[in-house]
Amino acid sequence: MSDELITRHVLKLKSNPSEVGILLDRMEKTLKMSGLEEISAFHLQCAVVEVMNNSIQHAYQNKPDHPIEISFDINPGRVRIGVSDRGPAFFGPPKQTPPSPQDESGRGYEIIGAWVNKLEFERNDDWNTCWLEQTIQSL
Numbered sequence: 001m002s003d004e005l006i007t008r009h010v011l012k013l014k015s016n017p018s019e020v021g022i023l024l025d026r027m028e029k030t031l032k033m034s035g036l037e038e039i040s041a042f043h044l045q046c047a048v049v050e051v052m053n054n055s056i057q058h059a060y061q062n063k064p065d066h067p068i069e070i071s072f073d074i075n076p077g078r079v080r081i082g083v084s085d086r087g088p089a090f091f092g093p094p095k096q097t098p099p100s101p102q103d104e105s106g107r108g109y110e111i112i113g114a115w116v117n118k119l120e121f122e123r124n125d126d127w128n129t130c131w132l133e134q135t136i137q138s139l
Contacts, residue, residue, distance in 0.1 A: 004075060004076060006074050006075055006076065007030075007033075007072070007073070007074040008071065008072065008073050008074075009026070009030060009071070009072040010069055010070070010071050010072075011023065011026050011069070011070040011071075011072070012067065012068075012069055013052075013067075013068045013069070013070065014064060014065045014066065014067065014068065015055065015056045015059075015060040015062075015063065015064055015065065015066040015067075015068055015085070016056075016064045016065065017053075017056060019068075020049055020052060020053070023048070023049065023052060023070060024045065024049065026070070026072075027044075027045050027048060027072075027081075028045070030072050030074070030079075031044065031045070031079065033074075034074045034079045034136060035136050036079050036134055036136050037136075037137055040134045040135075040136075040137075041134075043115035043116065043134070044079065044081065044115070044116060044132060044134045046111075046115060047111075047112040047115050047116050047132050048070070048081050048083060048132055050108050050111070050112055051083040051112065051130045051132065052068060052070070052083055054108060055068050055083060055085040055087065055128075056068075058087065058090075059085040059086070059087020059088065059090065059128065060085065060087055066085070066086065066087075067085070067086055068083065068084065068085050069082075069083075069084040069127075070082070070083055070084075071084070071129075076136075077135060077136050078117075078133055078134065078135050078136055079133070079134050079136060080131055080132070080133045081131070081132050081133075082129045082130065082131045082132075083129065083130045083132070084127045084128060084129040084130075085127070085128050086126055086127055086128075087128060089123050089128065090121065090123070090128045091121050091123065092109075092121040093108075093109040112132070116132045116133060116134055117133050117134050117135045118131070118132070118133035119131070119132055119133075120133075
């Protein structure tokens with residue numbers, strides 16, 4: 001598998017829940033052209049939306065109009081999507097006890113980790129980025 005970058009798109013959004021629809025539209029178009037299997041594309045879409053919602057809720061405390069950037073990298077054999085925000089430094093979810101069945105939150109990163117092949121966090125130039133990756137299966 002080559003690491004040669006075939007396509008890169010960057011989508012600039014704001015921390016408004018209404019912008020999730022814009023993200024879904026772009027993801028659907030990008031993932032269709034990538035060759036990613038339908039179920040893997042669905043899992044990646046759900047995971048990216050969860051990360052964007054986490055940026056809105058946790059990085060920006062539900063305050064609108066803060067920047068969120070979505071990077072789409074398509075390479076031979078993989079799709080990698082980065083969700084970036086300028087919230088407080090974040091290097092991944094804290095280790096905590098599992099939520100009880102009655103808890104309404106606290107399962108997001110466990111689900112995300114189960115639905116993507118690779119999950120990474122980085123901090124560069126005051127931007128937090130959560131990278132989510134899916135492998136494109138060869139036919």
